[in-house]
Amino acid sequence: MDWRFWLIQTFNGISYGALLFLLGSGLSLIFGVMRIVNLSHGSYFLLGGYVALSVILATGSWVLAIPIAALSIALVGLLMERLFLRRLGFDPLRQVLLTVGFAFLFQQAALDIWGGDNRDIVPPASLTQTAVVGGLHLPGYRVFMIAMAAAIGLILWLVMEHTRLGAAVRATVDDAQMARGVGIDTSRISMFIFALGAFLAGLGGVIGGGFLGVYPGLDFQILPIAFAVVIIGGMGSLGGAAIGSLLVGIADNFGKALFPEISYFTLYAPMALILAVRPTGLFGRE
Template sequence: MNAQFWLIQAFNGISYGALLFLVGAGLSLIFGVMRIVNLAHGSYFLLGGYVALSVIWTTDSWVLAIPVATLAIAVVGLLMERVFLRQLGFDTLRQVLLTVGFAFLFQQAALDIWGGNNLDINPPDALTQSIIVGGLYLPLYRIFMIVVAIVIGLVLWLAMEKTRMGAMVRATVDDAQMARGVGVDTNKISMLIFSLGAGMAALGGVIGGAFLGVYPGLDFEMLPIAFAVVIIGGMGSLGGAAIGALLVGLADNFGKALFPELAYFTLYAPMVLILAIKPTGLFGRE
């Protein structure tokens, strides 16, 4: 195996990690802020891809499909949080049962509306080309995925660290009861974070649709990987989600390339190791 093999696999792992960041960051914030075990998070990823396909079929615009799918699924998440999850409080068992029920409902709805075929989201021709860097052929679409993740990550970091709303979110993550005591409306914060998380997962579904395809069952394939990102990085940490997504993306890609028969082991072994050393994740608070 030459250096080119390692560089290509590293690039592929980083681009996959960029996609996982979009899914995992939203789930991490939902975990960190609301303490909700949302097993329907993978459904937002799947529905984002399907809504994007519908927009593309209707308008022939891939660019329009991105904001429409993101906003549509953010609204779905907002309604789910306001109407159903808000009533459960912090009862973890009920959260799990309700969200897994929604996951099955969303999957069945997707099957009934869009059918069971494996569909692809075709990006503009400009993004289907490759560029040559140091003798390596790098697909522009994978570069686009990395750029989108970096931009989204920077915007979220600036919003979290430099704005009043971000300060309220961080206060809610640290101690929701204390935050309420100093006048933070944690209900509005929870609503914002849940819809943001759902929208980011849907954005991942749109972007990942050209990379993974869109098909029933994709939601349950993405869900454990997203949880691995959150567990490794730590709840409520954007930096942790970024590092966790990068580690999972690289572990998954190198595992499949080098040890295909042990792919699941190479994917989840780092998670087990990190949990054994630091149960709260790399950037989680004690």
């Protein structure tokens, strides 16, 4: 194992982490703002990939598939929040079971519409070339994933830190009651955040479809990993989600390469430990 092994594995870890950021940042925002434990989040990811497949089949355009898939999933999330989750109030157990119920509905619907085969989203040829940097072969698609996550992260950060809307969201995370008291419409903020979270998950599903594939069962496979990202980074914090996804991405890659037999254990054990010692996560807002 020379230095190349470490560099390539780190690069792979970062690119996987980039994908996890798209998935985890939405989940983290939803949790931070609304305290909703959303077990449909993996389904949003999977449905995003499937919708993109249909758009590509109909129009042949991968570029067009990204916004259409992400926006349709945002709409799904919006409707779920408005019509169902809103009625529950703050009760984590009922939220969990309701969102799982939807996850099962989505699973069956995906099976009925898109079938049970493993599918792949084929990105444009320009993204599938391999870049050679200093003797290292870097797959272009992984570079693209990192760039995409960085761009999305930057936009989210600018919105959260430098706009009025972002300030209202942060106020709602910190103290929803006070936020309502100073005239922030927290109900509308919640709706916006839930739709945004679903949007990001759907987007992640399209991007991830060219990397992980799109197949039945992906939803519940990716869901606990998204929770690991959120927990390790800290709920409701964008920076936390970024660091959490990088840590999980890198840990997952090295775990699988170095000690495959306990690779998932090395992912979830730190998650449990962090929760026990510091429930707000490494970088969560107090």
